Amino acid sequence: MNRLFTKSLCTSSAAGANLKPPPPDPAAVSKLILSSPTTTTLQSPLSPNTPWTPHLVNSILKRLWNHGPKALHFFHLLDRRHRNYIHSPSSFNLAIDIAARLHLHTTVWSLIRRMRSLRIGPSPKTFAIVAERFASSGKPDKAVNLFLNMHEHGCSQDLASFNTILDVLCKSKRVEKAYELFKDLRGRFSADVVTYNVIVNGWCLIKRTPKALEVLKEMVERGISPNLTTYNTMLKGFFRSGQVRQGWEFFLEMKKRNCGIDVVTYTTVVHGLGVSGEVKRAKKVFDEMIREGVLPSVATHNALIQVLCKKDTVENAVLVFEEMLRKGYEPNVTTYNVLIRGLFHAGEFTRGEEMMRRMEEEGGCEASFQTYNMMIRYYSECGEVEKALGLFERMGSEGCLPNLDTYNILISGMFVRKRSEDMVVAGNQGFSKEILRSQSKSGSRLTKKFRL
DNA sequence: TTAGGGTTAG
Structure with missing residues (x-):
């Protein structure tokens, strides 16, 4: 932790003797915290001059999201020992979220009390x-x-x-x-209308569209007018529960009644038709929205690209992607992740890797842990353990820290191959009990299978 | 963070 405030970890080396120290680099600090052998050895010689900001602290907490105890230790050190810095409400909320995920109820409540004593919450x-x-x-x-x-x-x-x-x-x-x-x-x-929309959406989420329709009817009876959000929610509910025909008819009804259908409506229909295999109709709706003067968003393109990858060909998905670029859209992480997944799924590993390079160099998007986990999964599943491990190593060095899913994917890949030398590699890569015990957002099935 | 659309594979 001493090294936290040395030049090498800072974003700028312009710190002269009389100048304030430069702000710490979140990626470097996160890696340093993570590489401390245990939380107890992470001592706190925090320099009182370090220019911490809520943005920096939040960035570090987010990077350490899957390594909760370390994130909380960092938060506490800064809170207790750094006299010139008071945590912001947003940092408290992040720390509380991390503690709650670890079921550390005592910590959650002490953080809430601390917020209150500082008069900055809880909100x-x-x-x-x-x-x-x-x-x-x-x-x-x-x-x-x-x-x-x-x-x-x-x-x-x-x-x-x-x-x-x-x-x-x-x-x-x-x-x-x-x-x-x-x-x-x-x-x-x-x-109000928001309350009803929340409940309508709830029934739709568990695919109980008749209950959702009941609530919709009830809100009208009570004099609360449904709005476009209500209808879009219901529309999505039909497609989600596989009621494609009902969804389509609901969409036609929305158009007929002039509800002012928008980009969300169209995106829902493009995606809904596409995942049910109706790719041609999905593409027709995509073209129709443009004719109707509703501009497709990046999300609309992502929906179309995804359904083409899944139900058509990845080549057609790439064509939509290229067209999107020509029109001046800026693809986001989801766009690239969907396309890379499509390429890997089609066995086009080299093109998938090339797309990842474009994502970072041309798209200005940082590969997310979803990107890495997905690529590692494909490599693991076809026995390319070296490729998978190569990506795993890149993950740490590029500030996207592996999570429990990453380890599970790698371990299962090695079990498939059943080579003893892989187990040695696994040991060297730090598959420690502590890391494996850390929380996983998705709660992978493999967690149970390979519990240590 | 008072509501609606786009990321795995099984």
Whole structure:
């Protein structure tokens, strides 16, 4: 940690004797924190002059997202020992999120108390974060209680926070629970169009479109007019639950009734038709929107590119990508990830690698852990362990830290090959218990399979 | 972070 503040870790070397030290480089600091053998050896000689900013701290916390204990240790060191720096509410929220993911409830509450003592929170967002973690770890009742008691922690309950807790429950598929709470409290909080949209979306997320339609009917009866978001939500619900014909008819009805259909409507239809295999119709809708004067977004292109990769040919997907560039669109990480995946899926590994290079050099996009994990998975599955390990090494050096999924993918690739020397490599790459115990966002099946 | 569209494969 001493080295945290030496020149080599800083973004600029212009630190003269009388100048303030330059800001630390988030990638270098993150790697240093990560490479400390244990959290206890990470001591805190934090220079009082280091110009920390919320942006920098947040950037480091995000980089260490899959290495929660280390991220929290860094946060605490800065909070307790650095007199010139006070954490921002957004950094607190990130730290609380990390602690909640690790089920460190004592830490969560001490951070909330600390926010309150500094008079910078907690905000409704803070409670939304904690509630989300409760709901997604099988404790929806705790999430509800948190909302019901939030006023005791200095945060008022209002319609916005009511809508938020309902949305949190719905997004973690606890729709029945959300619906109960909604029916109990909709009078007290004067449920509005947002409240109803959240519930409609909830039923759609678990593919119960008849219930969603029921809520839609009910909101009309109660004098709350559905808006375009309501209709787009319902439309997506039909396609998601495989009701392609109903989705199409709903779309025609939306056009007929002049709901002011927008780019989201069209993107939903392009994607919905495409994934059900109706590629030609999807392309027709894409062309139609342009004729109708609704400009496709990057997301619309991504939808089309994805369905072409999956249900047509990757060559046609590449054509859409090139066309997109000609029109002046700036592809994003999703665009590249979808295309690279399509190329790898078609066995075009070299072209996939080339697309990754373009992503970074021409597209100005940093490869994400999704990019790496996907490529490592394809290489592992076909026995190209060396290629997979090469990418794994690049990951660390480019500031995109491997997560638990990465390790699982690599290990399973090695098990497939069953070579003893791979196991030695695995040891050398630091597949330690500590890393493997760290939290994984997606909770991969392989975690259980290879639990150490 | 009060609501809607675009990332794995199995």
